[in-house]
Amino acid sequence: MENRIIEKQNMDVFVNNLINSDAEVVGAKRKDGKYAFGKLADATELCLDYDLALYPPKSYLLPPKETLIKFELGEELEAEPVVEAERVILFGVHPYDIKAIELLDVAFSGTNPDINYLSRRAKVTIIGIDCLNPNPNAFCASLGTATTDTGFDLMLTDIGASYVVAIGSSEGEELLGKYAVTREATQSELVQRDEQRQKALAKYKVALSMSAEDLPELLDKSWDSPVFKEKSEKCLSCGSCVMVCPTCFCFDVQDDIALNLKQGERYRQWDGCMLVDFALVAGGENFRRDSETRFRHRMYRKGKYLWERYGKLGCVGCGRCASACLAEIASPAETFNTLKEERRQHD
Amino acid sequence: MISQAIPEASIYQPRPAKLIRTEAIAEREKLFEFEFRDGGELGHKPGQFVEISLFGIGEMPNSISSSPTKNCSFELAVRNVGNVTSALHGLTEGSTVGIRGPFGNGFPIDKLKGNDILIVAGGIGLFPLRSLINYVLDKRSDFGRLMILSGSRTPQERMFVSELEKWQERRDMELLETVDRGDEKWTGNVGVVTTLFPKVDIDPQNTFAITVGPPVMYKFVVAECKKKAIADEQILLSLERRMKCGVGKCGHCQINGVYVCQEGPVFSYAEIRKLEEAI
Numbered sequence A: 001m002e003n004r005i006i007e008k009q010n011m012d013v014f015v016n017n018l019i020n021s022d023a024e025v026v027g028a029k030r031k032d033g034k035y036a037f038g039k040l041a042d043a044t045e046l047c048l049d050y051d052l053a054l055y056p057p058k059s060y061l062l063p064p065k066e067t068l069i070k071f072e073l074g075e076e077l078e079a080e081p082v083v084e085a086e087r088v089i090l091f092g093v094h095p096y097d098i099k100a101i102e103l104l105d106v107a108f109s110g111t112n113p114d115i116n117y118l119s120r121r122a123k124v125t126i127i128g129i130d131c132l133n134p135n136p137n138a139f140c141a142s143l144g145t146a147t148t149d150t151g152f153d154l155m156l157t158d159i160g161a162s163y164v165v166a167i168g169s170s171e172g173e174e175l176l177g178k179y180a181v182t183r184e185a186t187q188s189e190l191v192q193r194d195e196q197r198q199k200a201l202a203k204y205k206v207a208l209s210m211s212a213e214d215l216p217e218l219l220d221k222s223w224d225s226p227v228f229k230e231k232s233e234k235c236l237s238c239g240s241c242v243m244v245c246p247t248c249f250c251f252d253v254q255d256d257i258a259l260n261l262k263q264g265e266r267y268r269q270w271d272g273c274m275l276v277d278f279a280l281v282a283g284g285e286n287f288r289r290d291s292e293t294r295f296r297h298r299m300y301r302k303g304k305y306l307w308e309r310y311g312k313l314g315c316v317g318c319g320r321c322a323s324a325c326l327a328e329i330a331s332p333a334e335t336f337n338t339l340k341e342e343r344r345q346h347d
Numbered sequence B: 001m002i003s004q005a006i007p008e009a010s011i012y013q014p015r016p017a018k019l020i021r022t023e024a025i026a027e028r029e030k031l032f033e034f035e036f037r038d039g040g041e042l043g044h045k046p047g048q049f050v051e052i053s054l055f056g057i058g059e060m061p062n063s064i065s066s067s068p069t070k071n072c073s074f075e076l077a078v079r080n081v082g083n084v085t086s087a088l089h090g091l092t093e094g095s096t097v098g099i100r101g102p103f104g105n106g107f108p109i110d111k112l113k114g115n116d117i118l119i120v121a122g123g124i125g126l127f128p129l130r131s132l133i134n135y136v137l138d139k140r141s142d143f144g145r146l147m148i149l150s151g152s153r154t155p156q157e158r159m160f161v162s163e164l165e166k167w168q169e170r171r172d173m174e175l176l177e178t179v180d181r182g183d184e185k186w187t188g189n190v191g192v193v194t195t196l197f198p199k200v201d202i203d204p205q206n207t208f209a210i211t212v213g214p215p216v217m218y219k220f221v222v223a224e225c226k227k228k229a230i231a232d233e234q235i236l237l238s239l240e241r242r243m244k245c246g247v248g249k250c251g252h253c254q255i256n257g258v259y260v261c262q263e264g265p266v267f268s269y270a271e272i273r274k275l276e277e278a279i
C-alpha cells in the first residue's frame, strides 16, 4: 500500500477542495461538548482528533428512514422503486466504524443484493483516520478493530507535524492527486505512524478478556447463564443501544399515504431487537416477550450469529452502546467477560 | 469503494397481480386467487410464501395455498386479524395487489417422494398444507400413503370444508378430523389434534410427518411423532415469525442465528431441536 504525507498546514486546503467538489463532505464536528458527523461547510468545522462520534456514519448508507417505493393508487396501480444516492465523502472515519461498514457491505450484498444500500455505497468515499484518543468505553483494541488495512479509500494517521496517508483505492489516489498537496513518506515517518498506533492501543481502558474468535464457542455454552437475567432486569427496552450501534441494521417497513389517499410511499426505518414488539405477530404471540430473551438475543447476534453468517463479528467495540445506556448494562464486553469468568469458575 | 455490483432491480419491488376470485372459507378466513398482470407464473413450491402488498396499508407474509400443479394462477388463504389482512378481505375481484416471492425453502418434495406422508394440521395450518396435499394428489403415484390429521377448535372453524369432504371420500388417502369442542351436529372426534394419533398405524421408517399449526401445538405433535418412532429428521414443521423483508435483511424473523424467511419456514425437528426459542 502506498503512503504519502500531507503536512498539517495543508490539510484545510485538501478538505476545502473536497467541499468545493461535486461531493458532500461529512466529518466529525463539535456538538455540545461531544462530536457528531455532519455536513461540512468549511474545513475549520472538522475535528480529526475526536474520540467517538455520538452516532456512527451508518446513516449515510442506511438512513434512519428511507423511501423504497413510491406509489400512486388509481385504476392502474403505479409503483416505482426509489433509489436515492448522492456523492458523499466521509472524512475522518475511525477504523472501528470502517469495520462496521464492512459488515454492512456483506449483509446488504450476497444472494439478495439491496439496491438502495449498494447504490449509496457506490457513491461513498471513505477517508479514515486512526483513533489516537480512544473513548473510555471503547474496547476496539481487544477486537482487532482499532486499526484496519481494508475498507477505506484513504487512511490518515496523525504523526504530529503531518498526517501519513495510506492509499487504499485508485479513487483515493485520484482524490489526493487532484485536491491535496502531498509528498512521499519517509521511512522514519512510517515508523512514527506505527508508534502512534501502538501508543493508542495501550490507551484502551476496556478489553475483552479473550480472543474475539473464541466468542461463538463461549456463547454456545452460555445460553442458560444467569447474567442475562441479572443484567436485563434493569433494561428499559428503550432501544438506544441498537440505535447508536454501527453494526445494527435491522429495519421495519411501513407505508405512508398522502391525505388525498392517492400518492404514497413505502419506507424502511431502523428497528431494533431490544424493542418490545420486534418479534410480535398478530394473535399476540411474541417470540421474545421478556427483556431477558431480547437482551440475550442482542448479545448472541453481536458475538455469534453474525459471525457464523457473515464471518464478521456483530460488534466492533466502539463503546457507543455503553455510553447511551441509562441502565449501564449494554456493553457487550462486560457481558462477554462475565460469561468468560463464569466459564472459568465452572471448568 | 466497494466491489459489489449494484443490482438492476429492487428486491422490495412487488409484481402487480390481479385478484380474480374470492371465496369465503370460514367466518374470518377467505381464499384469494390471483393472476400476475404480466401473465407470468409464480413458480413456487408447496410450503413457500409470498409477501403481499396493499399499497397504502402495508405488506405481509402469507403462505401459498394452491399447488404449483395448478397453472397460471395461485391462491392465498387469509385470516382477518389486522391491518393488511382486513384490507385484503375488503378487496373486490379485479383489484390489484403487489406480490413478492416466492420466498422460503418450502417442503422438501424430493425427499418426500416415495414415502408415506402424515400431515398434521392445526387450524389455519391447513392453508400452507393444502398446497402440499393437492400437489401429492396431483402426483399421486410419486408418493406412498397420504394421511391427514386435521384439528379445528369448533366445527364452525373447519377450513376448506368442501375440500375436506372430497378428501374424506377419496380411496387413495386417509383423513381424520377432530374438533376441540363439538356442537349438537358434530358426530366426529372431539379432542385436540394429538388425540387422533392413536387412530393411525404408520410405518415410521418410511413416513414423514409434516405439521403446521399454532406455535403451542408443535411440542405436543412432536412428542406424538416420537412416540410413533418417527426419526427427528422426518418430522417437519413450518414456523411462523414476524417478517418484514422476506429476503434475509430486516432481522425480524430470526430464531437464534437462523433467518426463517431464508432457511425456513420449513425445518425438520432435527434442525430445530438445537435451536433455542424455536418451539
Ligand SMILES: Cc1cc2nc3c(=O)[nH]c(=O)nc-3n(C[C@H](O)[C@H](O)[C@H](O)COP(=O)(O)OP(=O)(O)OC[C@H]3O[C@@H](n4cnc5c(N)ncnc54)[C@H](O)[C@@H]3O)c2cc1C
Residues within 6 Å of the ligand: A280, A281, A282, A283, B049, B058, B059, B060, B061, B062, B063, B064, B077, B078, B079, B080, B081, B082, B083, B084, B085, B086, B124, B127, B128, B239, B240, B241, B242, B243, B244, B265
Ligand atoms: C411464513 C408465513 C406464512 C403465513 N401464512 C399465512 C397464511 O397462509 N394465512 C394467514 O392468514 N396468515 C398467514 N401468516 C400470518 C400473517 O402473516 C399475519 O396474520 C399477518 O402478517 C398479519 O398482518 P396484518 O397487517 O393484518 O396484522 P397487523 O397486526 O396489523 O400486522 C402489522 C405487521 O406486522 C407483521 N406481522 C403481524 N403478524 C404477523 C405474523 N403472524 N407473521 C408475520 N408477520 C406478522 C407484518 O409484517 C404486518 O405487516 C403467515 C405468516 C408467516 C410468517
Ligand code: SF4
Residues within 6 Å of the ligand: A234, A235, A236, A237, A238, A239, A240, A241, A242, A274, A324, A325, A326, A327, A328, A329, A330
Ligand atoms: S440495554 Fe440499555 S440502551 Fe439497550 S434497551 Fe436496555 S436500557 Fe435501553
Ligand code: SF4
Residues within 6 Å of the ligand: A241, A244, A245, A246, A247, A248, A302, A314, A315, A316, A317, A318, A319, A320, A321, A322, A330, A331, A332
Ligand atoms: S454493540 Fe456497542 S460496542 Fe459493539 S459496535 Fe455496537 S454500539 Fe459499538
Ligand code: FES
Residues within 6 Å of the ligand: B242, B243, B244, B245, B246, B247, B248, B249, B250, B251, B252, B253, B254, B259, B260, B261, B262
Ligand atoms: S423477514 Fe426480514 S430477515 Fe427474514
